[in-house]
Amino acid sequence: MKMRKMSKYGMEFSMxxxxxxxxxxxxxxISLIAIFLFTGGxxxxxxxxIYEFFLGQRWAPGDRYPAVPxxxxxxxxxxxxxxxxxxxxxxxxxxxxxxxxLAYMCPHRIYVFVKPVVNLLAGIPSVVYGFFxxxxxxxxxxxxxxxxxxxxxxxxxxxxxxxxxIMILPVVIGISESAIRAVPANYLxxxxxxxxxxxxxxxxxxxxxxxxxxxxxxxxxxxRAVGETMAVNMVAGNQARMPTHLLRGVxxxxxxxxxxxxxxxxxxxxxxxxxxxxxxLFILIINMLxxxxxxxxx
Amino acid sequence: xxKMLALLAVAGxxxxxxxxxxxxxxxxxxxxxxxxxxxxxxxxxxxxNPAATVTPITGxxxxxxxESGSGTRDAFVEILGILEDGVDRTYIEAVIQTGTGAVITAxxxxxxxxxxxxxxxxRDDVRAMPINGVPATAENVQNGSYPLFRxxxxxxxxxxEPLAQDFLDFIVSAEGQEIAVSRGxxxxxxxxxxxxxxxxxxxxxxxxxxxxxxxxxxxxAAYMELHADTRIEIxxxxxxxxxxDAREGRVAFGMASRALRPAELEYVDSVTMxxxxxxxxxxNDNPIASLTTEQVRDIFMGELPRxxxxx
Amino acid sequence: MLRxxxxxxxxxxxxxxxxxxxxxxxxxxxxxxxxxxxxxxxSLTWVFAGVTVLALGFIIFHIxxxxxxxxxxxxxxxxxxxxxxxxxxxxxxxxxMVIIVLAISVPLGMFTxxxxxxxxxxxxxxxxxxRSAAEILAGIPSIVYGLFGMMFFRVFLGMGFSILSGSLTMSIMxxxxxxxxxxxxxxSVPDTYRxxxxxxxxxxxxxxxxxxxxxxxxxxxxxxxxxxxxVVGESAALIFTAGTILQIPSSLFDSARTxxxxxxxxxxxxxxxxxxxxxxxxxxxxxxxxxxxSGVIARKFTKT
Numbered sequence: 001m002k003m004r005k006m007s008k009y010g011m012e013f014s015m016x017x018x019x020x021x022x023x024x025x026x027x028x029x030i031s032l033i034a035i036f037l038f039t040g041g042x043x044x045x046x047x048x049x050i051y052e053f054f055l056g057q058r059w060a061p062g063d064r065y066p067a068v069p070x071x072x073x074x075x076x077x078x079x080x081x082x083x084x085x086x087x088x089x090x091x092x093x094x095x096x097x098x099x100x101x102l103a104y105m106c107p108h109r110i111y112v113f114v115k116p117v118v119n120l121l122a123g124i125p126s127v128v129y130g131f132f133x134x135x136x137x138x139x140x141x142x143x144x145x146x147x148x149x150x151x152x153x154x155x156x157x158x159x160x161x162x163x164x165x166i167m168i169l170p171v172v173i174g175i176s177e178s179a180i181r182a183v184p185a186n187y188l189x190x191x192x193x194x195x196x197x198x199x200x201x202x203x204x205x206x207x208x209x210x211x212x213x214x215x216x217x218x219x220x221x222x223x224r225a226v227g228e229t230m231a232v233n234m235v236a237g238n239q240a241r242m243p244t245h246l247l248r249g250v251x252x253x254x255x256x257x258x259x260x261x262x263x264x265x266x267x268x269x270x271x272x273x274x275x276x277x278x279x280x281l282f283i284l285i286i287n288m289l290x291x292x293x294x295x296x297x298x
Numbered sequence: 299x300x301k302m303l304a305l306l307a308v309a310g311x312x313x314x315x316x317x318x319x320x321x322x323x324x325x326x327x328x329x330x331x332x333x334x335x336x337x338x339x340x341x342x343x344x345x346x347n348p349a350a351t352v353t354p355i356t357g358x359x360x361x362x363x364x365e366s367g368s369g370t371r372d373a374f375v376e377i378l379g380i381l382e383d384g385v386d387r388t389y390i391e392a393v394i395q396t397g398t399g400a401v402i403t404a405x406x407x408x409x410x411x412x413x414x415x416x417x418x419x420x421r422d423d424v425r426a427m428p429i430n431g432v433p434a435t436a437e438n439v440q441n442g443s444y445p446l447f448r449x450x451x452x453x454x455x456x457x458x459e460p461l462a463q464d465f466l467d468f469i470v471s472a473e474g475q476e477i478a479v480s481r482g483x484x485x486x487x488x489x490x491x492x493x494x495x496x497x498x499x500x501x502x503x504x505x506x507x508x509x510x511x512x513x514x515x516x517x518x519a520a521y522m523e524l525h526a527d528t529r530i531e532i533x534x535x536x537x538x539x540x541x542x543d544a545r546e547g548r549v550a551f552g553m554a555s556r557a558l559r560p561a562e563l564e565y566v567d568s569v570t571m572x573x574x575x576x577x578x579x580x581x582n583d584n585p586i587a588s589l590t591t592e593q594v595r596d597i598f599m600g601e602l603p604r605x606x607x608x609x
Numbered sequence: 610m611l612r613x614x615x616x617x618x619x620x621x622x623x624x625x626x627x628x629x630x631x632x633x634x635x636x637x638x639x640x641x642x643x644x645x646x647x648x649x650x651x652s653l654t655w656v657f658a659g660v661t662v663l664a665l666g667f668i669i670f671h672i673x674x675x676x677x678x679x680x681x682x683x684x685x686x687x688x689x690x691x692x693x694x695x696x697x698x699x700x701x702x703x704x705x706m707v708i709i710v711l712a713i714s715v716p717l718g719m720f721t722x723x724x725x726x727x728x729x730x731x732x733x734x735x736x737x738x739x740r741s742a743a744e745i746l747a748g749i750p751s752i753v754y755g756l757f758g759m760m761f762f763r764v765f766l767g768m769g770f771s772i773l774s775g776s777l778t779m780s781i782m783x784x785x786x787x788x789x790x791x792x793x794x795x796x797s798v799p800d801t802y803r804x805x806x807x808x809x810x811x812x813x814x815x816x817x818x819x820x821x822x823x824x825x826x827x828x829x830x831x832x833x834x835x836x837x838x839x840v841v842g843e844s845a846a847l848i849f850t851a852g853t854i855l856q857i858p859s860s861l862f863d864s865a866r867t868x869x870x871x872x873x874x875x876x877x878x879x880x881x882x883x884x885x886x887x888x889x890x891x892x893x894x895x896x897x898x899x900x901x902x903s904g905v906i907a908r909k910f911t912k913t
């Protein structure tokens with residue numbers, strides 16, 4: 001009797017260890033990633049020079065003796081910021097209004113049609129978006145680029161922003177809709193009782209109440225836009241210089257890595273790893289901003 | 299409050315992009331602004347009349363270049379003098395495409411585009427521009443009249459495994475070089491020895507230049523057909539990656555479409571695989587008859603920005 | 610350009626001024642303004658929802674209309690010769706990779722979630738640590754995973770371009786997703802189930818495996834479907850780890866390309882535009898079916 005009890009407890013205990021070990025895998029994975037990225041990237045940043053790396057405007061790893069290769073990532077940082085902002089300008093209003101529509105204005109028959117559509121948008125691989133951008137968006141923008149800026153193939157901030165905006169729509173819509181639906185019904189009832197129209201109640205009472213959820217949606221959208229690689233690489237032109245015009249090309253941090261990582265060795269490769277570190281820091285800052293905003297919202 | 303911030307942000311964004319170099323003046327030739335949407339660009343004179351009296355395309359040139367580790371780019375900028383004192387002065391506005399195929403796609407879809415690829419990769423979706431009046435063909439590369447050419451090298455680690463050495467021998471033999479010639483490249487010499495090896499088994503991994511992948515795949519296919527139980531995997535990663543992989547022992551040998559540098563030769567050896575021309579490609583409907591090497595250089599440095607400046 | 614910003618500034622100033630002034634307008638005018646405002650916003654919701662649907666509809670229509678005509682048996686050829694465009698090896702590789710990734714990440718993620726929910730007091734530092742780690746993992750861009758996978762699995766551990774490198778990298782990528790969805794599913798199982806089970810004398814282990822997990826299955830399954838979708842759609846991370854060789858892998862150490870990587874490769878070879886469209890069609894079909902399956906499961910979940 002005692003033996004069986006003990007083996008049952010022994011089994012319990014050992015399984016608990018197993019579960020705990022599994023939980024530790026996440027920590028191990030994070031640490032591994034951090035170690036490899038930082039040991040690769042940080043020395044490079046110091047060797048290139050903190051100022052030259054973060055604020056240098058010339059990225060030219062191919063320059064060689066007697067010149068010195070240049071590793072300034074500022075053009076890519078600004079490029080990533082621009083296309084992310086562009087994606088937000090396009091994706092957030094459309095996404096938010098669609099979420100409001102889905103939550104409050106939409107007849108049930110239309111809802112069962114639109115919701116799967118939004119989910120489908122989420123599942124399309126980014127190379128499909130990129131390919132679509134390449135063959136449809138870029139040629140569409142090309143005549144405008146040539147007319148307004150006197151040149152350009154159509155690969156531009158605009159093309160990347162439109163594409164990214166579409167790509168973050170599902171994220172923004174999904175989470176905003178949940179947030180809006182989570183607002184208690186009596187908010188709406190109270191507003192209506194006070195005489196406001198339905199539209200006014202939704203926009204001026206419910207939406208502000210769902211603020212923190214909507215902000216979460218925006219932050220997640222930003223995360224997706226910043227981390228997007230293939231689609232941006234296919235439509236943004238990839239010029240390694242400071243952005244000049246909405247209708248001209250840029251290079252994002254992610255495209256920089258994916259284009260040059262295969263060939264790079266030595267300092268060039270470590271510089272690209274450092275670019276990865278910059279990306280990581282970006283995401284971390286955005287996440288911290290989110291936590292801060294949520295707390296402030298409460 | 300939030301709306302104001304949003305409006306301010308948008309205003310700031312517009313301001314930023316406005317304050318940069320806005321590109322050229324907007325007084326472009328109206329004939330270039332036809333509704334040139336998607337695949338069918340503005341029609342040029344239907345049959346490309348080689349006589350220079352025709353009014354060809356005008357407007358800004360869309361320069362397409364390769365990414366910074368590409369052997370083709372290295373060879374191109376060196377041979378044209380765009381690389382000077384170690385600085386690659388390629389036009390900063392040039393759109394960067396990764397890989398030979400991407401450059402072809404970009405040029406084939408844009409009437410105003412110009413790019414450069416390996417001569418052996420030219421198919422009928424784009425047109426190879428004659429340089430200094432000399433058409434871009436393998437014969438002209440061989441007899442020296444076509445000025446833009448470079449050599450394909452193989453970066454081999456010091457100790458080659460037997461199968462790798464055998465495959466290498468096949469590549470430089472008469473049979474291997476025959477395949478190269480049939481694909482539009484130039485053999486490394488005449489009177490090459492016939493292949494006399496074989497009988498080994500195993501798997502080989504090769505990586506490197508996107509310009510060389512197609513040729514390598516065909517030679518490998520021929521080799522694998524002769525020798526069952528051999529497998530050759532070819533990764534198309536770019537010259538720089540090929541050299542790096544060979545240097546770090548990750549592949550049997552690497553393909554490089556440029557000469558190896560002294561720093562690299564400290565770790566690997568270099569074997570000549572074939573000769574190749576560099577084709578300057580334009581859209582099939584681009585009627586320009588020929589460009590000089592100086593014009594090509596200036597175009598790719600951004601100093602010749604409009605098609606109208608080429609005649 | 611300077612003029613535009615001047616207009617914008619004037620516009621913003623006017624807007625702010627109006628905001629403070631408009632309350633002094635007569636009642637009837639105000640009411641009319643509100644009604645117009647309402648109409649504008651209401652129609653905007655319809656318009657933007659329409660834009661969303663239209664955007665997706667256009668993309669899908671464009672790909673289907675350009676791809677379906679080019680679907681041919683050649684694209685599904687089993688024997689791949691060099692330079693071929695068959696997607697059959699890619700499909701096999703994708704299936705293989707999904708199986709391996711799920712085999713690694715689902716048990717790991719599930720057990721982690723079980724640990725977090727069932728075994729630890731909420732608020733303990735360990736739970737917060739694991740959860741933060743999972744959050745951070747979730748936010749890392751896929752290209753950084755590709756970098757890491759290349760440096761760690763391919764180079765440091767010497768696995769080379771291989772299915773193994775690729776699936777290990779993807780498993781780490783999928784962990785946060787599985788953990789989060791399993792956690793949600795576990796939390797949604799009512800405590801009364803647990804209490805009842807303990808009251809009947811079952812140990813924690815038995816409770817977890819016999820009572821809680823089966824009840825949480827629909828939620829866990831939803832997470833698994835999501836993970837499958839992500840693995841199928843991933844490209845950047847796999848290009849650096851699993852490589853791009855078009856072949857049916859004969860061992861875990863062979864390089865292979867998944868369907869998405871295959872499509873990307875095709876799109877960068879100038880002459881295969883039609884084949885790219887066709888491959889995109891197949892990809893879309895896969896995504897559609899995954900979505901349909903998850904929809905069916907969701908409906909089953911809410912019914913029970």
